[in-house]
Amino acid sequence: MKKTYKILIMCLVVCLAVGIFAACENTKFGPIGTTEYKNAEVINNGGLAIRQGGYLYYVNGMDSTDNIKKPEDNYFGKASVKGSIMKSKINSDGTLSETAVVVPKMFYTSAANGGMYIYGEWIYYLSPSTKTDNKSNVLSSQSVAARTKIDGTKTEEIATLSSNSTQYVFTEKAFVYYEDSTLKKVGYTSSKVDKKPTDIAKEVTSVLFTQKSSVVFFTKATESDVRSNNNVFVCVNGEVKSVTTDDTYEGSAGDLNKQFTFALVSYDAKENTLFYTKAKLSNDASKTTSTYGYKFGDDFTLQPAKEKKFSTTALSTFVNLGFDKGLLDYSAAELKLYKPLNEDAVVDETQTLATLSATGAKIVQIDQTYMYYVLSNSLYRIEYNDKKAIAQKWSEDAVNTSWLTISVIDDYMYYIDNTHNYMFRMDLDSFVSQPNNLVYAKGEAVGGTRKATLEKDKEGNIKITYVADSEDKEGVTYYQIPKFMTEADAKTYAASIYKDEDEK
Numbered sequence: 001m002k003k004t005y006k007i008l009i010m011c012l013v014v015c016l017a018v019g020i021f022a023a024c025e026n027t028k029f030g031p032i033g034t035t036e037y038k039n040a041e042v043i044n045n046g047g048l049a050i051r052q053g054g055y056l057y058y059v060n061g062m063d064s065t066d067n068i069k070k071p072e073d074n075y076f077g078k079a080s081v082k083g084s085i086m087k088s089k090i091n092s093d094g095t096l097s098e099t100a101v102v103v104p105k106m107f108y109t110s111a112a113n114g115g116m117y118i119y120g121e122w123i124y125y126l127s128p129s130t131k132t133d134n135k136s137n138v139l140s141s142q143s144v145a146a147r148t149k150i151d152g153t154k155t156e157e158i159a160t161l162s163s164n165s166t167q168y169v170f171t172e173k174a175f176v177y178y179e180d181s182t183l184k185k186v187g188y189t190s191s192k193v194d195k196k197p198t199d200i201a202k203e204v205t206s207v208l209f210t211q212k213s214s215v216v217f218f219t220k221a222t223e224s225d226v227r228s229n230n231n232v233f234v235c236v237n238g239e240v241k242s243v244t245t246d247d248t249y250e251g252s253a254g255d256l257n258k259q260f261t262f263a264l265v266s267y268d269a270k271e272n273t274l275f276y277t278k279a280k281l282s283n284d285a286s287k288t289t290s291t292y293g294y295k296f297g298d299d300f301t302l303q304p305a306k307e308k309k310f311s312t313t314a315l316s317t318f319v320n321l322g323f324d325k326g327l328l329d330y331s332a333a334e335l336k337l338y339k340p341l342n343e344d345a346v347v348d349e350t351q352t353l354a355t356l357s358a359t360g361a362k363i364v365q366i367d368q369t370y371m372y373y374v375l376s377n378s379l380y381r382i383e384y385n386d387k388k389a390i391a392q393k394w395s396e397d398a399v400n401t402s403w404l405t406i407s408v409i410d411d412y413m414y415y416i417d418n419t420h421n422y423m424f425r426m427d428l429d430s431f432v433s434q435p436n437n438l439v440y441a442k443g444e445a446v447g448g449t450r451k452a453t454l455e456k457d458k459e460g461n462i463k464i465t466y467v468a469d470s471e472d473k474e475g476v477t478y479y480q481i482p483k484f485m486t487e488a489d490a491k492t493y494a495a496s497i498y499k500d501e502d503e504k
Contacts, residue, residue, distance in 0.1 A: 030152030046212035445482035
């Protein structure tokens, strides 16, 4: 008896001291599907929906950390299905089947470029902490970085972050994150996770994490006592390289016009191009902050002769249409193309493109001709190069734009619906616009639906009765309710589609 008691005490001490969910929770789970595609190409890493071979992995919905009242609310296998990571088999016709929960914990981050990642046989993600303070309050404002095998059979903790908003990226070799002016990493292999983080760079003044890219740029002040500029660095797979140095601009030692303050704006991973603003440190009253781009080659060293200037002002809300074509600025309703300039140019060369109905558009996808975007929670498409173009409403569904990325995989748009906050997908090609035949693209719950009948009780509450898919009784109205919803959300969803008999 004494031996058993000692073992229990030791286990409790380990849980309290280490505080990792993998040690104190039951993480035995799965198998879900197979690992047959572990070496397949991964599409959309860093998003909320990822394809690896013949499987789709996605975050089932946007839940709130306020719903974690006690540690068990986010224990592995006990967390709400709303924020869990799901896995579905992709059929040859694009439909999904064999959907199941593969990570039964809440995925959550408020970092602007947050998302989950898959490398080999591991899914990498963030989840709210289940630790408590000395008053038993759950520290759900902190995050735990973890990984789970793609069949759900094993889970390992990687690091604990001080905030849900901590910027981060999972690379193939390391988890990289930014806290307390320091860029840190925790290394890992397919079989082992390092025990503690190491510092990549200290005294970092700004950092640029890019959605769906493992490359991280950051700036640091010069180490020289007689200069005032800063310099740009890049972290690739946890290793740091200098992009600029104090000697990048020849003659800068004695010329403030050749010393600059860089501000990082965005990075186009496909073109390997960094966009940034650059301000001279001279005391010239007419000096301006201009917008530049640099397309890297085999390394990340910046050569001044290859910089490209795009604007004599500081731009921040744009998409790259091509390093030689220019930047599409969508900060205003009127779209504007900023074309490349000569270094000594003092006036921008712009071209007015299409005009949207309002400001605040969130671009979903853009090609040489069309731009899909969400405005006021509705999806539109416009031929953006045509100044006279009129936007076409593409769907009547409400799309959430307040959280993380909207992604397109295999012509399906994956998004959080703005009504119930679950993951939906929409076939963009299902839109039809013909004379007397307008069919909007319509989203559906990614996890599929269950057939049910609905009825109201005397208090006006909706009762859901699930039935077999084959049931087809005459005079009975059947509804489709998303499979992977909480009971409360399913009732709310049912109430939103239910029609009283006198309304039918």
